[in-house]
Amino acid sequence: MPERRGSDTPKPPWLKVRALDPEKFARVRRILAEGNVNTVCDVSHCPNISECWSANSAAFMILGRVCTRNCRFCAVESGNPSGAVDATEPERIAKAVKELGLTYAVITSVTRDDLKDFGAAQFSAVVREIRRASLGTRIELLIPDLQADEGAIATVVDSRPDVIGHNLETVRCLQPVIRDPRADYDVSLRVLRRTKDLGGGIPTKSSLMLGLGETRAEVVEAMRDLRDADVDALTLGQYLRPGKANIEVKEYVTPEDFDRLREEALRLGFEHVAAGPFVRSSYRAFEFMDSRNEGV
Numbered sequence: 001m002p003e004r005r006g007s008d009t010p011k012p013p014w015l016k017v018r019a020l021d022p023e024k025f026a027r028v029r030r031i032l033a034e035g036n037v038n039t040v041c042d043v044s045h046c047p048n049i050s051e052c053w054s055a056n057s058a059a060f061m062i063l064g065r066v067c068t069r070n071c072r073f074c075a076v077e078s079g080n081p082s083g084a085v086d087a088t089e090p091e092r093i094a095k096a097v098k099e100l101g102l103t104y105a106v107i108t109s110v111t112r113d114d115l116k117d118f119g120a121a122q123f124s125a126v127v128r129e130i131r132r133a134s135l136g137t138r139i140e141l142l143i144p145d146l147q148a149d150e151g152a153i154a155t156v157v158d159s160r161p162d163v164i165g166h167n168l169e170t171v172r173c174l175q176p177v178i179r180d181p182r183a184d185y186d187v188s189l190r191v192l193r194r195t196k197d198l199g200g201g202i203p204t205k206s207s208l209m210l211g212l213g214e215t216r217a218e219v220v221e222a223m224r225d226l227r228d229a230d231v232d233a234l235t236l237g238q239y240l241r242p243g244k245a246n247i248e249v250k251e252y253v254t255p256e257d258f259d260r261l262r263e264e265a266l267r268l269g270f271e272h273v274a275a276g277p278f279v280r281s282s283y284r285a286f287e288f289m290d291s292r293n294e295g296v
Contacts, residue, residue, distance in 0.1 A: 012252045035096040038065055059106040059282035060093050062126055063119045067110035069180035073209065075242035076110055083114050085122060094129035097137055104286035105130060108142035120152035124159040138162040140285050148187050157198045162289060165205035166191050167281055168226060171218035178212055193229040205233040207281040212239050213250040223265050233272040233288045234265050237279035
């Protein structure tokens with residue numbers, strides 16, 4: 001991985017979006033539309049949407065489409081939802097999970113600083129409804145920082161999902177450049193540590209975007225910080241600029257560099273590492289738990 005480089009450059013040949021299965025893709029879109037549920041796949045302009053939806057996979061986004069934070073890498077709309085929470089959302093998501101026949105469901109959300117519990121109760125309700133509708137479905141939660149509130153973290157943990165993730169997003173020195181000023185590197189680490197402390201064995205997960213101007217040494221430092229927080233699984237992916245209003249790509253990390261970082265992360269003690277240009281927190285998320293089951 002080279003040192004810091006300049007601004008946006010043409011995409012390299014390895015960044016080719018996968019082809020889709022039109023029929024399966026259309027089925028997923030129909031079920032999601034009929035259920036009036038959001039996915040991070042479309043709201044965040046994820047490059048894997050064709051592959052994942054064609055493979056009958058989706059990552060649900062709860063608590064609306066408006067985020068109270070304004071991170072420079074993110075395509076999600078920023079604003080003030082004014083305390084709005086849809087009480088019917090958990091049941092509708094559970095229905096979609098059942099109709100899609102998902103054996104693994106990822107649930108994430110916008111950040112909701114406007115709510116007293118920062119959305120923790122809605123996460124808990126979604127887990128409860130999915131368990132009721134589809135008992136065999138494993139559930140991964142990808143939570144915002146919840147302002148590191150002890151009660152909110154406990155509410156999420158007490159819902160007993162199979163995995164709890166929170167993304168560090170980038171290296172320490174780039175946090176003020178990339179994330180909303182209300183986000184904080186050490187707060188994110190504290191959320192991950194407290195989640196593990198309260199979780200009673202629930203594995204934790206985090207993610208880093210690369211190509212924002214970080215150096216290899218800074219990535220390794222961030223990985224060490226995550227291991228110090230006892231994080232079990234890590235994903236490393238290429239930042240891709242979702243729109244002109246977002247921060248530019250500084251570097252396209254090669255597949256070979258991703259492989260080297262993956263090996264370094266495994267040496268640091270992560271149980272599972274997914275690394276590659278198209279890897280995202282929710283991309284093929286089931287592989288982590290599958291690897292755990294294979295090791296039993």
